[in-house]
Amino acid sequence: MKMRLIHWTLLLLAVASLSHCKRGSFKENQPPVTQLFLNEINRVGENRLNSTVFLSWFGSDPDGYVVGYEFSLDFETWTYTTRTDSVFRFSITAGNDTDDINFWIRAVDNLGARDPNPAFLKIPLRNTPPVATIDRGAAPADTVRIAATFRWRATDADGDHTITKVQIKANDGDWVDVPRNSNLFTIVLRKPYQTGVHEADIYIDNARVPHVQAFDKIRYNDTNRVYIRAFDIANSVSLVDTSEVFVMVPASSDFLVIGGQPSNIWDIYRPIIELVSTGYDYLDLIRNQGKYRPKFWNPTFRHVIAQYSRLFIFTDPTNYQNPVTGQSASLLVFMAPAIADFNNIGGKSLVTTTLTANADITAFSIAYPIDGLVISGGQARLTADSTIFSVQGTPQQYPAMKPQFVLTGLVPIVRSPDSEPFYRAQLTKLQGWQGDNLVGVRRRNGQGQVQQVFFGVNLHHFAMDGNHLQTLLHQILNNDFNW
Structure with missing residues (x-):
């Protein structure tokens, strides 16, 4: 008799408990949480990073699982990825030698919920000057007749797209702008031929017409050097690269x-x-x-x-x-x-x-x-x-x-x-x-x-x-x- 009374008591308590629940209710989805492996980067001056940066992150979800991530540089435009790391090449603001990049990343779970408090990192960057070089292996011999062709390359650790200008010059002449997407230039002596310092035409790549600018100080029948340099969006200039000495010999006959x-x-x-x-x-x-x-x-x-x-x-x-x-x-x-x-x-x-x-x-x-x-x-x-x-x-x-x-x-x-x-x-x-x-x-x-x-x-x-x-x-x- 006593045991039956206990059973009835438990049953009544259960019914009472159920009577206080709303029909059809369920527990809401919990958003995921995101973390960057770096919380901060404390670098100043020359120790700042260049524009190519490796970042990694991870996310967790208390009631589901993470399916991907979204990152943003302005907290407005977000880019989706399933990766948990990547190499980013950031653009430094034109004219700046240093810059700070704001980086947010948030996890997305299996129900589409996003971390409401994205992980954040401020990335201190400094501009890296470009590099311009003359290809020594493809350079002309020490003596050339009429024409000399040079192959060159300009690169930038911040991305070649940040190079804004490439210039070449001969001897102590004026700098001449050349197209960034070219890689050859040819110096061609002009008629009538004579000894001394004179102008010479420049041909870009395999062009059939000369460049709009010419070299103003080519030494006919004498030694010459050519120089190259590049500029980037921060207006940083590369070290000047120099060719070997070469003699340009004009024609003396037809x-x-x-x-x-x-x-x-x-x-x-x-x-x-x-x-x-x-x-x-x-x-x-x-x-x-x-x-x-x-x-x-x-x-x-x-x-x-x-x-x-x-x-x-x-x-x-x-x-x-x-x-x-x-x-x-x-x-x-x-x-x-x-x-x-x-x-x-x-x-x-x-x-x-x-x-x-x-x-x-x-x-x-x-x-x-x-x-x-x-x-x-x-x-x-x-x-x-x-x-x-x-x-x-x-x-x-x-x-x-x-x-x-x-x-x-x-x-x-x-x-x-x-x-x-x-x-x-x-x-x-x-x-x-x-x-x-x-x-x-x-x-x-x-x-x-x-x-x-x-x-x-x-x-x-x-x-x-x-x-x-x-x-x-x-x-x-x-x-x-x-x-």
Whole structure:
């Protein structure tokens, strides 16, 4: 009886308790709590942080779980993230050398509740000056003819976007603004050439027209240096970087000889060139292991040859590696884009080379008047008692010429559709070799004037056959190209 009374008492108490509860009520969601791993950063003066800062945080939720975070720099605009750390690159107010960044972050829970009291951190920043450098590995040699190209870079630890201005100058001249998004500039000497201090044009990257400003104090036929510096939004200026000393040599003639073979080959051509021309400049592309080859064929080489009206190029199929691009190719391939431009401005060129059956002439068609090579099994030779002979003009203009010794492994050429046959060879065909015997072609311009001559044999092999090579070079360089 006593136990039953206790049970009834407990039941009545439970009912009374329930009668005081509101039907359908539930406990409200509790918002999450956010913490930064750093509560404050006590740095002043030079110890302030640069604009790149690593921050980390975490959040907890008493009745659920955290799904993400929102951060803000003004307590108005919030950015959502699921990360618990990040590297921030803050922008320093333009014109300020130091700045304080306010950073808030708040957790968001699974029901969308946000921490009503976001974690806060004041971040003391200082501006880092930019850095501007000239690429020494891509710099021109100690002596350049007409054009010198420099590659440069400007960076800033606060973000490259904070760089507002890059300037270059030559010697003790005025500073010149250059576009921040470029990385090359080329100095090009101006005509008429003279010795002393003068202006020189600046070309940005591969531009076809000069920059609006020029270098005002380039020393022609003398030593020069160029300088570079950069500014950022705080108006901080980088240390000035300086190039090595280099000499700029102007053209002395409208005729340029380009050598791509050893000096003993030039020794054969030189006396003939001196007899058939009143003046010339010589550019040796293999001297000192190619020290004076352009590192930037475009634009450097293009600007160089544009200052001349006639070119004589002698070379061979040897491949060379460009130290800047890593590309490996023959000199004629490297030259091809610039020669194509040279053709477009009316330049005249005579090229003599030897081609091999496996030579890559893919790039030739844009610049030279040949369309392919004659490939065959066996071998084609030119014996010492055979000649190469012209199919144009008269023998007095274009004489037949004998080699000083047997030339083996000849690879005749296929002319381009806009060119004409010029010289053929009396070939000796061995072991089933067959094919055309064309070894020289020429291309005329729209007015019918001879603009390009291309030989697929090295003409220096024919220099010992009387004065015939001298006659041929005189006719081409002085008569055919005299327009």
